[in-house]
Amino acid sequence: MTKLSVNINKVATLRNARGGNTPDVLAVAKDCELFGGEGITVHPRPDQRHITYNDVYQLKPQIKTEFNIEGYPCDEFIDLVLKVKPHQVTLVPDAPDAITSNAGWDVASNFELLSELVDKFTSAGIRTSIFVGTDLENIKLAAKTGTDRVELYTEPYAKEYPESPDKAVAPFVEAAKLARSLGLGVNAGHDLSLENLEFFSKSIPWLEEVSIGHALISDALYLGLKETIRRYKECLL
Numbered sequence: 356m357t358k359l360s361v362n363i364n365k366v367a368t369l370r371n372a373r374g375g376n377t378p379d380v381l382a383v384a385k386d387c388e389l390f391g392g393e394g395i396t397v398h399p400r401p402d403q404r405h406i407t408y409n410d411v412y413q414l415k416p417q418i419k420t421e422f423n424i425e426g427y428p429c430d431e432f433i434d435l436v437l438k439v440k441p442h443q444v445t446l447v448p449d450a451p452d453a454i455t456s457n458a459g460w461d462v463a464s465n466f467e468l469l470s471e472l473v474d475k476f477t478s479a480g481i482r483t484s485i486f487v488g489t490d491l492e493n494i495k496l497a498a499k500t501g502t503d504r505v506e507l508y509t510e511p512y513a514k515e516y517p518e519s520p521d522k523a524v525a526p527f528v529e530a531a532k533l534a535r536s537l538g539l540g541v542n543a544g545h546d547l548s549l550e551n552l553e554f555f556s557k558s559i560p561w562l563e564e565v566s567i568g569h570a571l572i573s574d575a576l577y578l579g580l581k582e583t584i585r586r587y588k589e590c591l592l
């Protein structure tokens with residue numbers, strides 16, 4: 356069964372808008388688990404405008420499901436991950452000032468960096484995942500870094516889905532088949548929503564995990580967190 360990891364960055368963004376502790380990021384993380392979330396994802400950035408490094412340290416002992424830290428591997432990020440030792444680290448090529456991640460890695464031009472990082476995190480007992488698009492050669496190279504998983508960058512799927520679901524998902528099915536044949540676990544994320552998740556999940560039933568933030572937290576404004584998580588999980592059955 357595909358796991359739902361809730362990305363709680365947007366909760367921290369809301370909290371940071373006022374400088375106090377409302378909403379309480381730790382409490383929200385625990386409630387996500389209580390309501391059925393099977394993991395918590397955070398994406399700390401060097402400017403700490405969403406999740407702060409302190410949040411990450413505080414979250415670690417509280418999280419009873421799977422903790423996934425994603426981000427660009429600057430020195431501070433690497434240090435944080437090695438200290439916190441989450442279950443999984445997802446390496447994302449977003450520049451420090453990017454609003455959000457908007458592409459996967461070009462593995463060829465970052466092969467040494469990624470291989471070294473995979474080695475470092477694996478030695479520390481942390482599962483690794485590399486954020487990639489659907490280019491097949493790129494995924495073959497990602498497998499050669501020794502990573503455990505890849506995370507497919509699903510924004511292009513989400514964009515095309517309303518027009519043509521089959522066409523939108525086809526390259527992702529190909530990419531996920533190749534990844535599986537190379538022994539890689541497959542995660543996915545970016546712009547997945549109640550509208551497009553079920554079709555994606557049914558098309559790639561061997562998907563290990565989706566991490567979802569923006570749409571899920573937005574839906575929670577109308578539906579409440581408990582009902583929202585229930586509905587996302589229903590899409591993954």
Ligand code: PXP
Nearest residue numbers: 398456544545546566567568569
């Ligand atoms: N996966 C990665 C690597 C991301 O950078 C993000 C956005 O922070 C997500 C998943 C979640 O995307 P969304 O917020 O659109 O659900």
